[in-house]
Amino acid sequence: MNVSKVTDGIYQLSINIENMLFEGLWEVPDGVSMNSYIVKGEKTAIIDGVCGWDGVPEHFYDLMKQMDVDPKSIEYVILNHMEPDHTGWIEDLRKFHKDFKVLCTKKAAPMLEAFFNHTENITVVGDGDTLDLGGRVLQFAEVPNVHWPDTMVTFDETSGTLFSCDAFGSYGKVDHGNYDDLLEEKDLLFYEEEAKRYYANIVAAFSMFVDKAIAKCATLPIKIIAPGHGVVWRKDPNRIIEDYKRYASYQKGPAKKEVTVIWGSMYGMTEMGVKHAIACLEKEEDIKVNVHRVPQEGWGHILGSAWSSTGLVLAMPTYEYKMFPPMAAVLEEMGKKKVQNRKVFRLGSFGWSGGAQRELDDINTRLKANWEFIEPAEFKGAPTEEDYKNIEAGIKALCQAVREAVK
Ligand SMILES: Cc1cc2nc3c(=O)[nH]c(=O)nc-3n(C[C@H](O)[C@H](O)[C@H](O)COP(=O)(O)O)c2cc1C
Ligand SMILES: [Fe+2]
Ligand SMILES: [Fe+2]
Numbered sequence: 256m257n258v259s260k261v262t263d264g265i266y267q268l269s270i271n272i273e274n275m276l277f278e279g280l281w282e283v284p285d286g287v288s289m290n291s292y293i294v295k296g297e298k299t300a301i302i303d304g305v306c307g308w309d310g311v312p313e314h315f316y317d318l319m320k321q322m323d324v325d326p327k328s329i330e331y332v333i334l335n336h337m338e339p340d341h342t343g344w345i346e347d348l349r350k351f352h353k354d355f356k357v358l359c360t361k362k363a364a365p366m367l368e369a370f371f372n373h374t375e376n377i378t379v380v381g382d383g384d385t386l387d388l389g390g391r392v393l394q395f396a397e398v399p400n401v402h403w404p405d406t407m408v409t410f411d412e413t414s415g416t417l418f419s420c421d422a423f424g425s426y427g428k429v430d431h432g433n434y435d436d437l438l439e440e441k442d443l444l445f446y447e448e449e450a451k452r453y454y455a456n457i458v459a460a461f462s463m464f465v466d467k468a469i470a471k472c473a474t475l476p477i478k479i480i481a482p483g484h485g486v487v488w489r490k491d492p493n494r495i496i497e498d499y500k501r502y503a504s505y506q507k508g509p510a511k512k513e514v515t516v517i518w519g520s521m522y523g524m525t526e527m528g529v530k531h532a533i534a535c536l537e538k539e540e541d542i543k544v545n546v547h548r549v550p551q552e553g554w555g556h557i558l559g560s561a562w563s564s565t566g567l568v569l570a571m572p573t574y575e576y577k578m579f580p581p582m583a584a585v586l587e588e589m590g591k592k593k594v595q596n597r598k599v600f601r602l603g604s605f606g607w608s609g610g611a612q613r614e615l616d617d618i619n620t621r622l623k624a625n626w627e628f629i630e631p632a633e634f635k636g637a638p639t640e641e642d643y644k645n646i647e648a649g650i651k652a653l654c655q656a657v658r659e660a661v662k
Contacts, residue, residue, distance in 0.1 A: 256314075258321045259432065261481055262414045262489070264295040264391065266322040271428035281456045282553035285449065286428030289340060290483055292418055294411060297389025299324055300331035302409055302418045303483050304344040312351045326352060331386060333393070334359040335420035336406040337366040341483055345371055358386060360397055362405035380407070396475070398422060398468035400461040408472065415478030421457060422468055423495045425450030425485030436490035446486050447498060452559030453484065454502040459562060459592040462506040469500055505562050508596035509660040512542055514653065515560040517586075518570035519549040519579045524604035528638045528646055529570040532602060535650040536568070542654055550581035554588060561589055566598045566657040567626070568650070569615070573605040578614040586615070590622025597624070598656040600649045602632040609633060629653050 256270045273286040292302040319326045332355050334342055345367075348355070356376040359367065367373045380386070386393045391413040398406050402421040409418040427449035435443060458465055480488040480495055488495050505511075516533060520526040536544045545560035549571075561567060569586070571579040578586075603611055612631060619626050629652045632638075632645040 256318060257429070258318055261292065261487060262416065262479060265411065265414060265416055266293040267291070267481065267487065268293065268318060269429055269433065271430065273428060277426070278457070281555035283426050283555070285426065287426045287484055288429040288433060290481070290485075290487070292481055293322055293324055294388065294391070294393065295324060296391040298330040299328045300333055300386070300388060300393065301329060302333045303335055303341040303420060329355055331355065331388075332357050333409055334363055334367070335409060335418060335483070336403055337363045337370065338403055339370065341420065342367070342371070345373060349373070358395075360405045360407050366405060396471055398464070398471065400464035401468045402458050402461065410475050415476050416481050417472060417475060417477045417479065418481050419472075420483045422465065422482065423480050423488070423499055424453055424482040426453040427485060429485065433486050435486055435488045435494070438486070450485065450495070450498060451502060451563060452555060454499070455558040455562035455592065456555050459506065459558070462503040462593065465499060465503040469496060469503070502562070506593045506595055509565040511563045511565060512657060512661045513545065513564040514542055514566035514568060514657060515545045515547065515557075515564040516568040516570065517547050517549060517557055517561070517582065518568075519582045520570075521572060521579070524637050525570050525572045525602070528602045528604065528632065528634065528642065529568070531638070531643050532568055532570065532646050532650050535647050536654070539654045542657060549585055554585055557585055558589060558592060558594070561594050564597070565660050566653050567600070568653065569599060569601045571603045571611055573603065573609050573611045576608060576610040578611040583614055583618070586618050587622070590618050590624045595623070595625050597626050598629065598653055598660060599626040600629040600631070600653040602646055602649065604634055604636060604638070606635070627656070629656065
């Protein structure tokens with residue numbers, strides 16, 4: 256657990272979580288941080304949870320001492336969002352510090368009871384409500400569905416700090432201080448990639464609500480953005496706001512001048528075709544190419560790449576009259592995450608009947624993905640010379656469609 260000072264009267268407690276699947280699903284090879292914040296006025300508030308804290312009172316007291324906070328002065332626990340990555344610690348806190356009041360939205364309160372049987376001292380807050388800590392005032396704004404329906408953000412009027420919870424967050428552990436003013440540009444670029452993947456995995460499906468939340472936050476005089484995961488933005492909060500605006504815009508496309516190849520193969524027939532497709536793509540120097548194999552690679556990275564790509568190459572064989580199952584599963588999730596309006600080229604091998612395209616069409620229609628298909632290159636068994644030519648033509652057409660969409 257790291258303790259650091261954000262600005263006068265505000266401290267951050269952060270812990271890195273590694274070797275786990277975030278939400279039980281998303282691989283995070285470089286970890287993810289859980290950030291919580293202590294705000295000191297005459298009274299003290301904790302915003303979001305010190306998840307990962309071991310629940311031992313001595314540890315808690317030691318952390319409070321490092322911040323020069325008298326644990327008895329903690330009067331308020333502000334829950335911006337009920338998801339257990341931010342609230343799972345509340346039981347531990349209750350074990351030895353009973354006299355705190357919880358502030359959360361109307362939608363969070365019943366969940367707090369359902370998840371943790373916590374019903375005492377809850378004050379429901381909503382848009383425009385404030386909390387006077389004595390010497391500083393916190394203001395609340397609801398940002399529903401970023402990420403759960405109950406989510407809100409908290410704004411400290413004195414320092415201009417926005418405690419944004421899941422909004423403006425990123426993956427990536429934060430060993431070396433997670434303040435943008437202390438990080439080098441190469442670190443910021445690393446976190447930008449981590450933020451995009453976090454966005455694609457966690458909030459992508461709610462991009463419309465992200466837009467609304469950004470518009471709402473724009474009315475606040477923000478100087479610092481302090482999210483629940485990842486980098487704290489003290490020097491250039493606008494950078495992460497602009498990143499998030501861009502990520503939200505990728506939902507409906509066009510995204511970047513980028514193509515993501517997602518492929519799977521049982522016996523190497525489709526693999527022969529996709530290798531040729533990748534070689535053709537690599538000749539198109541102005542287009543960035545990402546390649547992922549299913550089921551070998553995690554969905555987190557596949558979705559991250561697809562989110563910023565205007566073009567997709569989907570290469571898979573037919574399997575029991577349908578699509579190679581791990582490909583169908585990941586495409587289904589991409590549809591649910593609203594990876595929409597992409598240019599798509601499909602290729603793949605079959606043995607006798609085919610059937611992969613039918614399932615792809617079904618996913619596209621059912622999930623309203625609105626993917627625009629280039630003529631597919633489907634072949635029986637191994638690709639012939641003619642199939643290779645078709646693949647080459649498909650890739651050329653795809654790249655052209657991507658260029659036209661992005662310009
Ligand atoms: C379990 C299994 C199920 C298959 N089901 C079908 C099918 O329903 N229709 C079809 O045309 N080919 C089917 N095939 C044949 C494959 O599509 C064919 O072998 C193809 O070349 C595999 O490409 P790959 O080597 O890239 O995996 C099936 C193959 C396997 C192993
Ligand atoms: Fe969340
Ligand atoms: Fe979270």
